[in-house]
Amino acid sequence: MHHRPTRSVRSGFSLLEIIVAIAILATLVGVVAMNAGGAVERGKTSKVSQLVDNLRTACAAHHVDTGSYAYEYSGYATAYRKLSGTQTNTGWRGPYIESPLTAAQNPFGGSIHLYNTVTANGWLTGFDCDGDGTEEVTGSANMLWLSGVSSAAAQAIDNSIDAGIGGTWSSTGRVRYTSGNSQLYVLVYR
Numbered sequence: 001m002h003h004r005p006t007r008s009v010r011s012g013f014s015l016l017e018i019i020v021a022i023a024i025l026a027t028l029v030g031v032v033a034m035n036a037g038g039a040v041e042r043g044k045t046s047k048v049s050q051l052v053d054n055l056r057t058a059c060a061a062h063h064v065d066t067g068s069y070a071y072e073y074s075g076y077a078t079a080y081r082k083l084s085g086t087q088t089n090t091g092w093r094g095p096y097i098e099s100p101l102t103a104a105q106n107p108f109g110g111s112i113h114l115y116n117t118v119t120a121n122g123w124l125t126g127f128d129c130d131g132d133g134t135e136e137v138t139g140s141a142n143m144l145w146l147s148g149v150s151s152a153a154a155q156a157i158d159n160s161i162d163a164g165i166g167g168t169w170s171s172t173g174r175v176r177y178t179s180g181n182s183q184l185y186v187l188v189y190r
């Protein structure tokens with residue numbers, strides 16, 4: 001005699017279970033992507049901090065040797081690359097950096113130059129390093145300039161270099177930022 005089971009054996013998954021599983025997977029993928037994105041951004045921030053450290057050492061050595069502040073324009077001829085291009089002025093004992101400064105060293109895709117004055121191109125009048133409201137660093141000094149930097153990236157760099165300095169983050173400390181044209185300025189050496 002045919003015996004009919006009281007409960008049917010389930011096979012496969014219900015639509016609801018599939019939807020729940022897809023939702024969980026989508027969330028996990030999102031979390032991984034966000035973490036990866038954050039890591040990439042942190043990498044860019046530390047790349048700039050590292051470059052500033054390297055340039056500070058190079059600029060200090062150049063200043064000691066020659067008595068002047070170096071400038072290094074990315075993509076320019078030797079005469080405009082005082083740290084990497086062989087110079088003939090008295091005291092110059094470079095190169096002070098392993099390879100010329102290039103646009104590739106701006107992790108944000110814009111331009112990059114090292115200037116020998118904080119008033120280059122009339123962008124700034126100086127730096128208020130201690131955040132007391134007065135720009136105590138004016139005139140000759142080594143300033144790194146980067147373009148194409150987002151406000152979020154600029155703030156991350158500011159946090160890593162200017163931590164604990166009062167005032168508006170973008171106008172005080174060694175890191176300054178002008179949001180209107182996405183330009184970042186870092187006082188490297190003085």
Ligand SMILES: [Ca+2]
Pocket residue numbers: 158162168169170171172173174175176
């Ligand atoms: Ca700052």
